[in-house]
Amino acid sequence: MEPLKIADKEFDSRLFVGTGKFASNTLMAQAIEASGTQMVTVALRRVDIENENDNMLAAIDRQKYQLLPNTSGARDAVEAVRLSRLARAASGIAWVKLEVTPDPYYLLPDGQETLKAAEILVKDGFIVLPYINADPILAKKLQDVGCATVMPLASPIGSNQGIKTKAFIEIIIEQATVPVVVDAGLGAPSHAAEAMEMGADAVLVNTAIAAANNPVEIAKAFKIATEAGRIAYETGIAPKSETASASSPLTGFLRNE
């Protein structure tokens, strides 16, 4: 498999893993390890000053896994920029998964505010990976303002519905000059493989791993599926046909005609 290049960094794994919703930090660390990922997303929230705070970062080996802080919770560009700058101060790295989701029910991204925030953040030196609706025009605009990737959604975040936006993601893949990361809604390893076969450069999975019966085993399945899909894309899939095409020879049958 070719390595994935984002900004000036190369990744051997094309599976990014989200760290939300795990039952424990230990389970999260084991699932991350099993997934083979090299990039994990994290969120920023207020410290609870009345209770003890769990330090999830301690469970992530920063030498092996690059952090990708997200701006989840941001409802507009101003909030997303503020969260990005806080994340940079907290992590020491200027990579950000930009997400602006004003609607709490479907968590769909606001393209206009995302573009506004992306312009500010790119100028401020950030490596910006924006989470977007599968909108090819918006993807192009984000690419033009200097985003390092585009991350179109397959279906609503955490819904595990698979790739409902296929036709539009295909257009984005065809047109993009930056890596396309299919994010949100990939619920099964087959969905990840499908995205990779379509030519996506990477996939991001969180809920489908964290909420599975056995996150470590399913993380392994996602790793294999992502690799299988990528290899198939790189080597090419045999063409489809409307009619049958026998796999066995059509001569030498054991009958008299």
Add this chain to the structure above:
Amino acid sequence: MSAILKINGTKKTFDEGLPPTLSELLNNLEIDAAMVVAEIDGEIIERKSFAQTELKEGMAIELIRFVGGG
């Protein structure tokens, strides 16, 4: 002399007076400075400056940390 800070949106009263610096506030709250980032009145405070950051009555302080997320 009691003093007030607004921490993460909630007013907190310090009956013995304010902790003099941000580092001492974190000690006082038993929060590990290594895992937080702070913002005072909208300005981000780098971790290396926590010990030099003096606190004043009425400041709005945000203490933020990483949590699991997608």
